[in-house]
Amino acid sequence: MSVIKAHIRAMSAYKPPLDGRNPDTNVLLDFNERTLPVSEKVQRALIDYIQSGRLQMYPAYGNIVELIANYAGVGVDQLMITNGSDQGIELVFRSVCGAGDKVVIPGPSFAMYSQCAKIENCSIVSPQYTREHGFPLQEVLDAIEPDVKVVVVSNPNNPCGTLLARDGVEAILKAASTHGNNAAVLVDECYFEYTQATVADLVAAYPNLIITRTFSKTWGIPSLRFGYIISCAENINALLNVRGPYDINQLAVVAVRAALENFSDVSSYIDEVMLRSKPVLEAFLDEQGIEYWPSSTNYIWTFPVGPEAVELALRAAGILVRPKADADGRLGLRITLGTLEQTKKAIEVLRVATAS
Ligand SMILES: Cc1ncc(COP(=O)(O)O)c(C=O)c1O
Known part of the structure; x- marks a missing residue:
């Protein structure tokens, strides 16, 4: 008989799809993360601490x-x-x-x-x-x-x-x-x-x-x-x-x-995402008639026709997004907003993948 409580045994683990996420080969638009490395100053502080012998x-x-x-x-x-x-x-x-x-x-x-x-x-x-x-x-x-x-x-x-x-x-x-x-x-x-x-x-x-x-x-x-x-x-x-x-x-x-x-590094990233990237992705979705949920933050839950194929096309182009189903089981793709350049790259692929 197990020593673990029955209701805990009956649960399943929370396992986000982490496998194969490589920022050298992929644009990571799947976890709502910042898509750029942290500033030199933060990196320097970490290196200095590691080297301080503590x-x-x-x-x-x-x-x-x-x-x-x-x-x-x-x-x-x-x-x-x-x-x-x-x-x-x-x-x-x-x-x-x-x-x-x-x-x-x-x-x-x-x-x-x-x-x-x-x-x-x-x-x-x-x-x-x-x-x-x-x-x-x-x-x-x-x-x-x-x-x-x-x-x-x-x-x-x-x-x-x-x-x-x-x-x-x-x-x-x-x-x-x-x-x-x-x-x-x-x-x-x-x-x-x-x-x-x-x-x-x-x-x-x-x-x-x-x-x-x-x-x-x-x-x-x-x-x-x-x-x-x-x-x-x-x-x-x-x-x-x-x-x-x-x-x-x-x-x-x-x-x-x-x-x-070094908050200015963070605030310039926020501006890039919210003032530059986001309006461009929203305009593209509107223009293509792709349904999406209005978002107040750095990701947009989109519902293109044939989401599985669209996700595969993005993946083939090295862009990872997150499939998420709504309450009715309808699959959408949650797209994290990164820099304007990264968003434009995603749009290029989406334009082709959602046209067919
Ligand atoms: C709404 C929400 N809360 C909390 C978290 C977890 O954040 P943390 O990395 O601080 O544990 C996430 C991560 O995706 C999130 O989307």
């Missing part, structure tokens, strides 16, 4: 929390660092939920939320996003009952790029904390730098608000695993009881410190 020491984080709190515009006691935002998401579910609790995860969405909910043996209610109406606000509000422990607002949502406006988030925060309800609202601001939309200023007003963010996407260091949580000081104190003292890699801290000092 890798044998356990991590020491210094004032990194203070630096990020200043960047995020919150108090030092309202923020903690995590091993990627995946760990932030996991900490929330571990700390808030128990077996049999209900959680509301609008779908389709990023796999980690339901993965973490399943680990805690929760039952998942999943109102669906639609292309026409975006976030299913009324259904989510209706689903919030006293047995609901977490409501997820992936803002913007992956894979559709939909952003729930601030008043919608506030309506959920209120519903989750009134009429006998006491649910945490997990607002995932993974793509914050692209949207510039945040509810970080609301953490003092709403003790049920927990925000996760990351340095994986815009900042370009998913390989080093660095994220952070913003919430009221009381929640941060409690969540720190669950996170390990060394969970965040020292090299990630070195890279983040250097990246924060």
Whole structure:
């Protein structure tokens, strides 16, 4: 008989399709990553640290929390660092939920939320996003009952790029904390730098608000695993009881410190993606009549005719995108926006592959 809990054995692993991703031979438009290497300054800081003879020491984080709190515009006691935002998401579910609790995860969405909910043996209610109406606000509000422990607002949502406006988030925060309800609202601001939309200023007003963010996407260091949580000081104190003292890699801290000092590199990349690349891909999709979900961030979920063949054509040209099915099982291709040049390269292939 297995020693592993039955519900854990019954799960399947979250396995993103990582095989064969080679930036030397491919344009990687499949993981919503930054498509350019990080700045020389960040690389230099990492090399210097490695050469400083300190890798044998356990991590020491210094004032990194203070630096990020200043960047995020919150108090030092309202923020903690995590091993990627995946760990932030996991900490929330571990700390808030128990077996049999209900959680509301609008779908389709990023796999980690339901993965973490399943680990805690929760039952998942999943109102669906639609292309026409975006976030299913009324259904989510209706689903919030006293047995609901977490409501997820992936803002913007992956894979559709939909952003729930601030008043919608506030309506959920209120519903989750009134009429006998006491649910945490997990607002995932993974793509914050692209949207510039945040509810970080609301953490003092709403003790049920927990925000996760990351340095994986815009900042370009998913390989080093660095994220952070913003919430009221009381929640941060409690969540720190669950996170390990060394969970965040020292090299990630070195890279983040250097990246924060060189924000202009990040902001010029954001401009390239949002102001140059994105309008060009949208104009092409409109011109060709290819359906897509309006996106507020650095990826677009597109629905060309014959998506499998289109994906293969892109792959043959060295361009990787991510197939993702919608609620009806209809396959779309989520295309990450990179530099204008990379986007134009993808468009060239798409033009031919979608013409037939
Ligand atoms: C919405 C969303 N949240 C969180 C993550 C995970 O980010 P991290 O690398 O910080 O764990 C992703 C990654 O794709 C994502 O799309």
